[in-house]
Amino acid sequence: MGSRTRISHGVPLAPMTTLGLGGLASVLVDLQDSADFPEFVELARACPGDPVCLGSGSNVLVSDLGCDSPVLRLNNRGLRIGPRDTDGRVLVEVQAGHLLTDLVETAIAEGLSGMEMLVGIPGTVGATPIQNVGAYGQEVSDTLVEVRAWDWALGRHVTLGARECGLGHRNSVIKRSRRWTLLSLVFALYRSALSTPVTYRAVADVLGVRVGGRVPLAEAADAVFTVRRRKGMVIGCSETDRRSVGSVFLSPEVSPADAERLRARDAPVSSFPDGSTRVSASWLIQQAGFELNSTIVDGVRISSLHYTLVADEGASAAAFRDAIEIVLQRVLRCSGVRLTPEIDFLGTWRPAGGLGAPV
Incomplete structure (x- = not known):
């Protein structure tokens, strides 16, 4: 494989997850550059079981028996901010291994609205459409334009529009299938000094504004971060509750x-x-x-x-x-x-x- 791609055998997966639980990966591939992904495909085809992708391990429970399937850790990072298009959108292309926290911080620093309420959520950007990550009034479905992925069924690279991803409440067609491995994503944000409307009362109370009000991007993010910390929903914010995946259960749908x-x-x-x-x-x-x-x-x-x-x-x-x-x-x-x-x-x-x- 490429010089920056590492292949290891019998690797403990527990240290790669926020719960710190689980056994060994029979084969672990650490991919730094998505250009090397075709070589991982060849390796995966020679291994038993369908390949699985492990990001930051913040929403995963690894079996004590480990994983016999090849495990891919995507560490491809980087983003590119495009010019404003005719619809007033700014398209941001992000590598799947890029950390979501870094993307949110960059968007705020660049005066781009649409992701400020996602501050403090751990994990990689590539994991976000899989369960339509969201919090405090914003979801990935609000800004996702398309994903670029490897389609294991077709054996080639494909581009899926946001609608094709079937994004729902913490769900998507990608989550329900092992068919795709996401390599990069495109989001549409907007130039604005102000946040999207604050829809959660707990956040509005911290800001001292009415629900539906808008505030500077950094202030909105700080308020969300404050609420998340109070609930222990920020990695490392509690010495006693360090080993967590945040919400273990979905808010269930009711009739x-x-x-x-x-x-x-x-x-x-x-x-x-x-x-x-x-x-x-x-x-x-x-x-x-x-x-x-x-x-x-x-x-x-x-x-x-x-x-x-x-x-x-x-x-x-x-x-x-x-x-x-x-x-x-x-x-x-x-x-x-x-x-x-x-x-x-x-x-x-x-x-x-x-x-x-x-x-």
């Missing part, structure tokens, strides 16, 4: 009847951009009787700051998966609503409860 029933219990039920109606997963977990900082299984507990799961010393990937199942089942019994894990399961897993079959 109109369930929405009415839950609203009668003062549940935070909201309408989302994809047309769905959803209830807060954190609220459901709290209502099921789980307490902050309470142990679920050995080594896994509810965070001390937010109703999500974190790992402690002595945890295993199997224990973390068991904790997910325990929370899922108790919430179902107490509310009649089934939670869905947002986290990605990577590697070889023994069959378990109602979580399905992770890859």
Whole structure:
């Protein structure tokens, strides 16, 4: 492969994830330049199993048994900001391995609006359309123009428009398939000194403005960062809750009847951009009787700051998966609503409860 691409065998994956759990990768390829990707294709074809891509490991649980499929770490970085087009947009082309935090900071520094509410979200840019990353009123679907990817079914490079990606609430056609590996992305931002409208009351309260108001880009980002830190949703912000993936569960979609029933219990039920109606997963977990900082299984507990799961010393990937199942089942019994894990399961897993079959 290219001189900046490294191939390793029997590599521990746990240190490459924010949970710090999991076994070995049989083959790990660290790709620094997407120009070398065709050589990875040849390697992958010679290995058992479909290749998997690991970004910053901030939304993944690696099996204790490790991963027999070839694991690709995309570290291709860089971005290019184009001129303003006839629609007033500024197209920004970004390599898939570029860190999302760096992209957001660059956009703010360049006076480009559309991503300022995504501040503090870990991971690579290439991971963002896979589950339509979003927070505090902004989603990747708001700005994504297209992705450039390798299509394993067709055996060639392809370009998918945002509509073809099927972006929904933390979902996409890319997430539901192993068909594509994303190599670069194009976003459309706008020249503006002001943020998009502030739609979340917690952020508006920090800023001291009304919901719907607009503020300087950096001020909006600072306010979002403040809210995220309070909830323990910034990597490294809490010494006690360091080993986390943020939200373990999606906010589940509910029917109109369930929405009415839950609203009668003062549940935070909201309408989302994809047309769905959803209830807060954190609220459901709290209502099921789980307490902050309470142990679920050995080594896994509810965070001390937010109703999500974190790992402690002595945890295993199997224990973390068991904790997910325990929370899922108790919430179902107490509310009649089934939670869905947002986290990605990577590697070889023994069959378990109602979580399905992770890859």
